[in-house]
C-alpha cells in the first residue's frame with residue numbers, strides 16, 4: 188500500500204489508517220471486562236490490516252471505556268508485529284459522566300493535568316512506551332493553550348509522544364493553539380464521507396446562501412492543506428451506510444451510484460466510498476473502522492483505483508441535499 192508523510196513529520200504512514208473504535212467488544216462501560224473473544228477479534232482485525240499494508244492504528248482513550256486499547260495490546264503477545272514497525276495514535280480530552288475523577292457532567296478537558304494523566308493511562312492499556320501521535324479529541328471551550336504547550340513539551344522530552352495533532356478542530360482553533368507550540372501539529376481528524384461532507388460543502392457554496400448555518404469549518408480543509416496538516420477522515424464508510432435495513436432509504440440514489448461504480452471498476456461498494464475520499468488532492472487519510480476481515484480487505488481495494496473528476500462529482504451530487512449551481 189502507498190505511504191504518505193503525516194503532516195510535516197517524518198512518519199511514513201499507510202494511505203489508509205485502521206480505526207480501532209470497534210475493538211474491545213460492544214460495551215462502552217468501563218466496568219465491563221474484556222473477553223478472550225474480544226482479544227481474538229482484535230488480533231484477527233489487526234492481522235488483516237497488516238496483511239493489507241496498513242501500518243497506522245488510530246485509538247482514543249474513551250473507546251469502549253479503554254477496552255479498545257486493551258484489546259489491541261493483545262497483538263504483542265500474539266507476536267503479530269514489532270512495535271517499531273507500526274504507528275500508534277491515540278486521543279484524549281473527552282470526559283464522560285461516569286468518569287471516576289469527575290463524577291458529574293460530561294465535558295472536554297485539555298488541561299495539563301488531564302492530558303498528562305491520560306497519556307500515562309493510554310500507554311499502560313496499549314502496553315507500549317510511546318505514542319507516535321497524540322491528538323486532542325475535541326476542542327475545549329476553556330482551553331488554555333499555555334497548558335497544552337507545557338504538556339506537549341514534557342511528553343516530547345520524556346519520549347512518551349513523538350508528534351501531536353488535533354481532531355474536530357477548525358482553522359481558527361488550530362491557529363490559536365499552534366501559536367503556543369514549539370512544533371507544527373501534524374494532523375486534524377475530522378468526519379468526512381459521502382454522507383457527511385460538510386468540510387467540502389462549505390468550499391463549494393462560498394457565495395451562495397444555501398444553508399449558511401450548516402457551515403462551521405471556516406476554511407479548515409484549505410487551512411490544513413496550506414499548513415501541511417494531514418486531514419484524517421473519520422467514519423469514511425458512514426458507519427455502515429451500505430448495511431441493509433432502516434436508514435438506507437434516504438440514500439437510495441447515493442447507494443445506487445456507488446454500486447454502479449463498484450460494478451464498473453470490479454471492486455466492492457465500500458471501496459468506492461473510500462476511493463471518493465482518496466481522490467481528493469489533499470491526500471486525506473481515511474480512518475477505516477471495520478473489524479470484519481473480509482470487509483477490511485474489500486475496503487482496501489480502494490487503493491487500486493482512481494475515480495475520475497466526473498465520477499467524484501456524480502457521487503457527491505448523489506448525496507442528500509447537495510447543491511451545485
Ligand SMILES: NC(=O)c1ccc[n+]([C@@H]2O[C@H](COP(=O)([O-])OP(=O)(O)OC[C@H]3O[C@@H](n4cnc5c(N)ncnc54)[C@H](OP(=O)(O)O)[C@@H]3O)[C@@H](O)[C@H]2O)c1
Nearest residue numbers: 206207208421422423424425426427430475476477478479
Ligand atoms: N475523531 C473522532 O471524533 C472520531 C469519531 C468517530 C470515529 N473515529 C475514528 O474513525 C474510525 C472509523 O469510524 P467508524 O467506525 O465510525 O466508521 P466507518 O469506518 O465509517 O464504519 C465502520 C463501522 O461500520 C460498520 N460497517 C461498515 N460497512 C458495513 C457494511 N457494509 N455492512 C455492515 N456494517 C458495516 C462496521 O461494522 P464491522 O466492524 O462489524 O464491520 C463498523 O462498525 C474509528 O474506528 C475511530 O478510530 C474518530
